[in-house]
Amino acid sequence: MDFTAERVAEIAGRPAGKLTRRDVALALLRLSAADALTSLPTLRRGLVAAGNPMSAAFWESAETILQKITDRAATLEDMRVWLEATGTEPTRVIGLHEWEEPAQRSALQEEMHTRLVHHLEDLVADREIDPDKLAGGDAEARKDYAGVQERWMMTPLPDGRVPMTVLLDEQDEQLFADWAATAAVALESLDELLESAAARPLPAVELAAAATRLRGYIARPGWPGQMLVAFSGLSDQRLPADDQEMWLTLTASVVSPQGEAMSTEDKEFARAMEWAGDEDAGGDDEPDELSAAMAAVCALEHFDWLAVMDALVAGGPGTPASAADLARYVRDYDPPVDAPSDADLSDYENVADEDYDDLSIEGLFLHITAMWSVLGAIDSDDRLTALGWWGLPEAMRRAWSEEA
Numbered sequence: 549m550d551f552t553a554e555r556v557a558e559i560a561g562r563p564a565g566k567l568t569r570r571d572v573a574l575a576l577l578r579l580s581a582a583d584a585l586t587s588l589p590t591l592r593r594g595l596v597a598a599g600n601p602m603s604a605a606f607w608e609s610a611e612t613i614l615q616k617i618t619d620r621a622a623t624l625e626d627m628r629v630w631l632e633a634t635g636t637e638p639t640r641v642i643g644l645h646e647w648e649e650p651a652q653r654s655a656l657q658e659e660m661h662t663r664l665v666h667h668l669e670d671l672v673a674d675r676e677i678d679p680d681k682l683a684g685g686d687a688e689a690r691k692d693y694a695g696v697q698e699r700w701m702m703t704p705l706p707d708g709r710v711p712m713t714v715l716l717d718e719q720d721e722q723l724f725a726d727w728a729a730t731a732a733v734a735l736e737s738l739d740e741l742l743e744s745a746a747a748r749p750l751p752a753v754e755l756a757a758a759a760t761r762l763r764g765y766i767a768r769p770g771w772p773g774q775m776l777v778a779f780s781g782l783s784d785q786r787l788p789a790d791d792q793e794m795w796l797t798l799t800a801s802v803v804s805p806q807g808e809a810m811s812t813e814d815k816e817f818a819r820a821m822e823w824a825g826d827e828d829a830g831g832d833d834e835p836d837e838l839s840a841a842m843a844a845v846c847a848l849e850h851f852d853w854l855a856v857m858d859a860l861v862a863g864g865p866g867t868p869a870s871a872a873d874l875a876r877y878v879r880d881y882d883p884p885v886d887a888p889s890d891a892d893l894s895d896y897e898n899v900a901d902e903d904y905d906d907l908s909i910e911g912l913f914l915h916i917t918a919m920w921s922v923l924g925a926i927d928s929d930d931r932l933t934a935l936g937w938w939g940l941p942e943a944m945r946r947a948w949s950e951e952a
Contacts, residue, residue: 551587553594564598569634581617605680635679636668645715660711731951734850745861751934758924759791772922781806799943802919841915855881865937870930871913
């Protein structure tokens with residue numbers, strides 16, 4: 549069946565003489581590649597008759613990509629690059645923003661995407677964008693194409709909105725909402741786990757001893773006290789005076805940091821601390837241990853923590869709790885059959901597959917176990933203490949209650 553210029557015009561919602569390369573490309577991608585290939589001559593003749601012949605470079609690129617699709621040799625990236633080479637399809641990632649697929653876009657994303665398409669159409673009409681160079685794979689043309697989009701995204705609209713800013717704000721709001729929803733479900737799962745577990749008495753003597761050690765650490769600069777204070781987002785003076793409250797506050801922040809990684813201005817001070825590395829290492833890009841630890845914690849998912857809590861709560865004091873052990877608990881975790889129906893844990897049900905990387909997960913947990921050791925939650929042999937058995941689940945519950 550031939551795919552005519554009139555049919556493309558109907559799909560695009562504009563006359564055949566005003567169709568863009570993007571309009572034609574999107575219409576062709578709606579067909580099976582074989583049908584699209586067969587339709588190219590008829591479609592081309594129809595556009596010539598409408599006074600909109602496009603260019604030989606475009607038709608050659610269309611035939612090439614459609615043939616690759618027919619031969620099952622084309623990737624999604626190949627098709628995306630071809631579509632972007634029309635000169636009016638925004639690149640998938642611009643700065644920190646990534647466009648969703650059309651069906652998943654919010655109203656704001658759809659609006660800004662449409663505005664950007666119209667802006668690119670104007671630039672093509674003014675010959676500031678050369679689609680033939682894009683179709684030919686010209687590296688400089690692609691760089692310039694990305695640049696004009698980035699500039700538009702950072703330029704205020706007539707109503708004062710900056711596209712990049714409002715899009716990233718919306719993205720952050722959605723991420724926070726999703727995270728809160730997941731935290732609420734994880735908290736429900738944790739509560740069910742603790743309700744079915746044996747009683748975990750508070751070890752008052754161990755807590756008092758741990759609190760005394762912690763206050764000593766915090767009174768001194770460097771590791772480990774200032775790391776824990778930084779995670780809590782509080783100053784030394786603002787930490788709770790009550791031992792139990794202070795311990796739970798610091799332990800909960802290991803799961804859900806309330807502080808921020810070091811700024812560039814603080815780097816000089818950081819290098820003076822033992823946990824920030826050798827002060828002679830130099831370099832503005834030198835990573836500090838606080839930033840690395842926070843990044844590791846933020847890379848862990850609610851599922852990971854549930855897996856660890858399940859193993860430690862069931863095992864009790866003496867349960868192995870090294871970084872390698874925690875990674876193993878994540879790998880072997882089998883979510884309970886009666887987990888909340890709205891729990892967003894489906895992506896992890898088959899975590900123990902060939903793509904699972906024990907060493908990567910273990911590397912993340914190394915930062916956790918270092919702080920747990922200081923807190924007294926695990927001992928020098930990396931085994932769970934009575935304080936950790938009581939307190940780690942309580943700290944987890946506190947962290948997730950604040951997130952939900």
